[in-house]
Amino acid sequence: MVLYKAFIKKQIRNYLFGSVVAVLAVGSVLLISSLELPALEYGRLFLVLLFSFLVMALLEISLFMKHVKPIRTALRTADPSLELLEKAYHYTHRLPKHAVYRILGPHLFGMAVPAILMTYWMIHTDLVSLPYSVLYQAVTGAVLIACMHALIEFFLTCSAIIPLIKEFRNRALERYNVDFSLEGYVFVPIGPKFMVSCMLIGTFPLALFIMATNVRLHDTALSRTGIQNFWGWAGMVLFIGTAFSAIAAWLLTKSVQHPINELYKATNNVKDGQLLQIQDEYLDEFSNLVAGFNMMVRGLQAREEQNRQLLDSYFTTLAVALDARDPYTAGHSLRVAEYSVIIGQLAGITGVELDNLRKSALLHDIGKIGVRDSVLFKEGKLTDEEFDQIKAHPVLGENILRQIEPLEKMTPYLGGVRSHHERYDGKGYPDGLAGQAIPLYGRIIAVADAYDAMTSDRPYRKGMAPEQALGILEQGRGTQWDPVFAGLFLEYSRAK
Structure with a gap:
């Protein structure tokens, strides 16, 4: 109180x-x-x-x-x-x-x-x-x-x-x-506030002076014509004073509203993730506000870059740790990510979407963490039960990523991780999706994953020659793999 x-x-x-x-x-x-x-x-x-x-x-x-x-x-x-x-x-x-x-x-x-x-x-x-x-x-x-x-x-x-x-x-x-x-x-609103304030400040003294003068004139012996002339003069003075006040108020309001609107738009951009600085075009104290805002944006940009580097290192470390389980697949996730980025660039994917594709490819096999070594590294033929365990790794990978908070940061990678073993003809796993129903990243990673798997050495076989692997990709276009992305990779690889 x-x-x-x-x-x-x-x-x-x-x-x-x-x-x-x-x-x-x-x-x-x-x-x-x-x-x-x-x-x-x-x-x-x-x-x-x-x-x-x-x-x-x-x-x-x-x-x-x-x-x-x-x-x-x-x-x-x-x-x-x-x-x-x-x-x-x-x-x-x-x-x-x-x-x-x-x-x-x-x-x-x-x-x-x-x-x-x-x-x-x-x-x-x-x-x-x-x-x-x-x-x-x-x-x-x-x-x-x-x-x-x-x-x-x-x-x-x-x-x-x-x-x-x-x-x-x-x-x-x-x-x-x-x-x-x-x-x-x-x-x-600042507009009406400035307009009314300036109008009152500008016209109040004039109006008060005219009224006081008129009262005074009524007390003196002036002719009717003299009083009428006074009111003509007073009206002109009041009109000029009011017009000047209105123009000054409009200009002052505009000069204040513009930087405020610019700062408001810029803060909305920051809220939406667009860390853009403002052009400093002001001569008054608003220049200090703009400088402070730009300093904040530069700090956020540096923090964003640090976070991006940290996240990249985190994804790469996960991929390397996963590949380290098997010396024969060392570097597999990194190579799949590299091939996926090449296909993505050829398909016109850029910016954040391309970066999300790369991260999704890095983590595409993370679900294999949940597969027993005896099954994952078995050199002989897998039993049906063991093969079902292998086929479960895309779903396991998606579930692992869903445990990372905040979930919305992981959402762009879930589709690629879950669907990279789907087939274009609908005979893949885990969901039996076909054609365009398969997520974009899944269709791209499927091509990159298959090519690296075919050209990499295994304990039980030697890796294929690149031309042989490309021939298999050619045969599987439109059935196992997306014909567009497989075609882009084939064209690129053969041009090399």
Whole structure:
């Protein structure tokens, strides 16, 4: 509750500051400097202003207490739920917007309506010697003053809510290990905020000056034509000032929105795995933001490269460790990966897809870890039961990879590992897939695996000559192996 009390005290100070500046100070100065009235009438008008201020404060305080109720409830609850904390977190972000609605609602009408009615009564009963036209100017002035007060209150509230936002976020982290985030949601777009702020800052002094001057002119002996000429001049000045403010606000908004949008797009690219730096084209402090962002991206790129090298080493080590079980098959997985990459390149596969193909080929026989040595290295003919064990290694390999976390990182390799013994005519194993139903990597690895198996020495036979092995691949195109990938490998090998 200490934080809540501090927040309320700060809001009261902010409110009093904004009210004094925008209502009492400006209103009083306008009255004192622009009107020539007896002291008694000044006092009556000041009492009207004070009474209206009290009515406004009463209405506004009741609405403010309603606005902060979710925040008060969350801070007063000893053990708040996650839902309550999240509601308070989001509601706190809305307070600056609520402050504007509060000022332009009960603040404006609570102040203006009593003041206009009481002043009208005083003019009607000759308690103050003012023309009725002053009332129209007073209404315009009240709107301008309320807009200025809303602007002040908005920015002061933006500063005041920061400790509350941090508190709700920290409580959610400590109690529920949940980190709140707006996920890019914008409560107040920067465009309208800059446009309205600059317009008010630029036109408020002009409008106030014109109104004060007009009141002053009504107190002097000017002809009707003179007053009309004044309003023509005042309208031109106000138009030029407003146009200048609008153009300046648009240019300022654009200069701020552009780097923000660029940074937002770049962070989305990072989220999607595209580690791209931003072109530094800014002359102000946004250049520091861009430099910091690019520094972060370079760090992520270095980390990504280290992770890639580590993963490559991990895959290669697994493949070498597997091949080391049998001196006759040493280097088999590396060669199959090399042949698979050649076929992939000939087929137009590039980038990440080609790298995934290489890794899948490196691990294509990892399931043989689960096959007994007595079966795997048997030199004689295998029994049906032993052959079933051999045929199980693609499924065993897929299951082994599924145990590695995160699973989505292993997913690209599962199809190639499981299906590299499928046949194009559907007579392979383990699933009896045929044609294009066989995963892409499986069809490529099947060609590379068969060629290396045929050309490698075994304990029970000498490896075939490359031309003989290529002849068998030619014969099996379209039946055992994918005709396109087998054809590409044949063409490449014979061209060498």
